[in-house]
Amino acid sequence: MSMKEKDPVSGTDLTGHEWDGIKELDTPVPWAARWALWISIIIAALYWVFYPSFPSVRDYAKGMLGYSSRAEVATALQQADASREMTFAPFASGDIDKLAADPTLEARYSASISKLYADNCAACHRNDLKGQVGFPNLVDRHWLWSGTPEEIEATIRYGINAQHDDTRIAQMLAFGADGMIENQQVEEVTEFVLFLSGQQHDATAAEAGKLVFEENCAACHGDDGRGGYEIGAPDLGDESWIYGGDRDAIYHSIHFGRRGVMPAWDGRLSDAQIRMLTLYLLWNAEDVPS
């Protein structure tokens, strides 16, 4: 290495490059920046030693600390479960009837359970629990599979027409589209259902529809059309409709059938969480059944 030429004015080294008589100062980077760089390099090297880093032929360097992000999150989840177990201790009890009878729980837990509801249920049944077309209202006290705590719990756990071995199964057949009854009969039975629910209807057609109803519909919906909890057949005589209660919607349901799906939450939600949601529905039920 030859001696560096110095700039006569500032006394700084020159790089030795020259362009048309102009020479470049070889000003070093500030010492702080230089140190920061070296310290970073040292820290990086320490990371290589302590944390998982290089792959090897069959495995990888695990590092001296034996760190694993999957083990770490497993511990974090265990701690969270433990603290939840304490916070939500009452829900560890499997006796849902006893929980439903406890009036102190609602004030304490309703707010936190509403988050669980919003994250999992609100997409279909909406934040106000009142459902929307195709997705039932949960607070109007009109139930498909009965509103007892155990039955609600079972519906959440196993779903309806869901991908679960124990799921509830219910289907409204496509009476018109599949040719089980004539189109005229679909129209007549539509009028009869309008009559059942106390809406404006054509009395003559409804009279004819009554026979069609008795032969085709009563097996599930009952002779009086008030439904049945054992098979999840809706009550046709109330003001609560899943797919709409006007003439067009009823006609559509009878012609094309319906097969609503409630997903099974078994596995996705814990037993305690399913219990919480069951109670949340009961707490929010509207006061006066019509």
Place this chain on the structure above:
Amino acid sequence: MSTQHQKLERHSLGFAMAILMVASIGGIVEIAPLFTIENTVEKVEGMRPYTPLELAGRDIYVREGCYACHSQMIRTLRSDIERYGHYSLAAESMYDHPFQWGSKRTGPDLARIGGKYSDAWHVAHLEAPRDLVEGSIMPGYAFLSETRLATGHLPASLKALSRAGVPYTDTQIENAEKDAAWQADAEQYFEGELQASYGENVQVRDYDGQPGRLTEMDALVAYLQVLGTLADLDSLNLEEVQR
């Protein structure tokens, strides 16, 4: 004026060798981990290649840019797992080319969306997101219900993937068009054939609520409903996959 570097610069062959050596470090860092991919991909039961209908749905997912807002990667963070479920495994995207991981979520992660909502919900939501979810900023995709699913390219798609290492059999490639239509058949006539070909966890039904029509909505919903449901997490040896 002759530093070591200047000497090196003046030997063209030596300098070329030095450049090659330094540049290859980058290559080794990227390629070497692939030699241990067998150890990276967890051993878990249930994983299978996408059926042709699911694959067509995946292509629509990519075509519509769903990945720009939705990731498919549940990280090993408590907050992620509490909301979306078990952290994603490498095995769960081993047949994805390209994978749909991501680090930006405008919408929720979809890695385990399968089975969380009903088909009818997905259809209604894709058609008009704000009708179902207040405050959603997701665009509507109503045209998917109106668009007939093109299946002509599916054998070629399966073949391309098989070249990338996805274990499709020749029969599966040959039957791809037919299989796609069968999986969305409301009568489920060919459920047995599809399950024999792809596995027990193939779901056969009419997805879009229009029996008798094979639409892009069928394909996309079939894809969404299978996400995160294939791997049997109970079969996972947690000790073995700690990393």
